Amino acid sequence: MPGRGLRRLPGRLSMLRARWAALPEGLRATLLYAGATGWTKGIGLLLLPLITGLLPAAEFGRLELLSAAAEIAAVLAGAGLVDTLYRFASLPGAEGRLGAARVTGLAIVVTLIGLVGAVAAAPLGARLPLPALPVEVTLLGISVALEAAIGVPLAWLRMQNRAGAYAFVVILRGTLHTVLLGLLLWQGFGIAGMLGAGAAASLLAALVLLAGQARDTGIRMQPAAWRPLLAYGVPLIGSGLASFALGTADRWFLAGSVPAEALGHYALASKLALAMAFLMQPFELWWYPRRLGVWAGADGPLHSARLAGTGAAVTLLAAAVATLAGPVLIRLATPVAYHAAATMVPFVVVALVLQSFGSLFNIGAYIGRTGRLPFLVNSLAGAVAVSAYALLIPRFGVPGAIAATVLAQGVRLVVFAILSQRRARADYPHGPIALLALAAGAAAAIPQLLPPVPAALAAAPAFLVLGLLAIRLDLLPAPRLPRRVAA
Structure with missing residues (x-):
């Protein structure tokens, strides 16, 4: 009977929650991380026939060269801040939160510098071995610049064993990226559309994560405290x-x-x-x-x-x-x-x-x-x-x-x-x-x-x-x- 099944649903949900809570903490975290990764990469793979069908192999190669350029910029934009967070925010209590707040403040400064650099670097696309349009360079640069503002709060969530919150943000970002990428590519925007989808998804993720980080640890803009952070991260x-x-x-x-x-x-x-x-x-x-x-x-x-x-x-x-x-x-x-x-x-x-x-x-x-x-x-x-x-x-x-x-x-x-x-x-x-x-x-x-x-x-x-x-x-x-x- 459908009605009887609906009446039993709350009890079944309670049983599932109890079984989930009984799992070891490390296993619960691993399952959540696996679920988030599997979801985002799985829906991305669904677009593979669309991407390879609409992009010639030569354009796919040009996109790969752009991605290689972005990797250099991502290293600079990240400034070693995730590993720096692990090093200086691993202390218990208020001291660890203070370290996280300082690293987050530094990450925001690095992000702002990166956004300015993304606009300034637009003309450099013409000098690549496989030239890129200025709009492509700017959109890719925006995604890269936001990585510091995304990576540090995500690392903090992992340090605090908040795998559920981590999974939520990763799934949100990945789903938005995939949906926008498919729509823009289908509408004929090509590589620029793919890069624009990534920039939009990264911006939303950065805003969500920084808001949560501000509530959790605060954000400290203390240049005097950045010297040991930079000594480790640079x-x-x-x-x-x-x-x-x-x-x-x-x-x-x-x-x-x-x-x-x-x-x-x-x-x-x-x-x-x-x-x-x-x-x-x-x-x-x-x-x-x-x-x-x-x-x-x-x-x-x-x-x-x-x-x-x-x-x-x-x-x-x-x-x-x-x-x-x-x-x-x-x-x-x-x-x-x-x-x-x-x-x-x-x-x-x-x-x-x-x-x-x-x-x-x-x-x-x-x-x-x-x-x-x-x-x-x-x-x-x-x-x-x-x-x-x-x-x-x-x-x-x-x-x-x-x-x-x-x-x-x-x-x-x-x-x-x-x-x-x-x-x-x-x-x-x-x-x-x-x-x-x-x-x-x-x-x-x-x-x-x-x-x-x-x-x-x-x-x-x-x-x-x-x-x-x-x-x-x-x-x-x-x-x-x-x-x-x-x-």
Whole structure:
């Protein structure tokens, strides 16, 4: 009976709330982070056929070059403020709130400077290897400038275990961005419409977050208190710029060495490979704000090593999803002109795995008063990347860019691991991680050897086997099934 079902609804909702409240706090936060990330990236993927159908591969390549330019600006606009917040707002009580208020005030100043810079930089688009219109540069610059005002309040929400509020803002921003992007692209606004959608969504998110931050901690404009914040954060800008060299700087070398269509293929492969990063986000959002506290706590090295092993397993399982699903999605959901991107996906994923491992096993580099050691390591890896780009890209094109990135990320991982162990020794589960990595690499061959439909059917069993292997290797905890109570 419909009426009886409606009468039972409040009771069922209460039962669900009780079960939700009974879950461990970390699991609740991870589920909320996963839900927010899955929603925003899932609805974004729904637009992939529209984007690839309306944008030629050459335009997709031009958009990728603009995004690469934006990454440099984003590093400068962020000013290392999120990591600075972790460092200076982690103290309990009023002292931590004061630190957060000061970092937020600095973030607003950086944002205002960035907005002025976005307008001033508009004419520079004509000087790019693939020229951009002034309006495109300005709209992209607005989104970039707002990242500091968005990133700091979001990081504060994670530090306070307010995963629900974090998820709400992320879903709001992602949904608005996707809806506006689809509408503007459908109306023929092209790249400018896509960038305008991002700027509008970022502006709304920044206003919502700053209003909440003002209520929670206040906002302090105290230039006299910014010196230690900048002393910690500014070296991290250098780390970020070095990370740019490890990430999207290759687009600048490629723009002068390969056709725009090839750059578009590489851009599509990179975007689908980034599904791995999206799947890792729930764990990273939970773990990175806490890892220094865990290390400083009781049995810190033991717990840190265990959780780093868990993070490595999550990384490899996320990589498996990207390598199993990405090539299939390219061949089934995009025009034939984009299908060359499918073979690039697993190799791009290798670079992302090495990047993630470098961040998981570098806790010793962040135990200190300044960000000098991460800056030096990232700078070394960035120099290796740029040198390899200059050497390999003119001769080998996109494969040379991928090989150079893998080499540089490998150098970064090895150097971070060695130096971190000297400062903060921990017994990481290297053997089990290596075995799981070999299995994930074997699974990545499935969509490269099989047609799209059989590969899609084989993906779920392959992922299940990898998950069971991660549990068997004690990298992931075995799921606990509820026990049936005897009558």
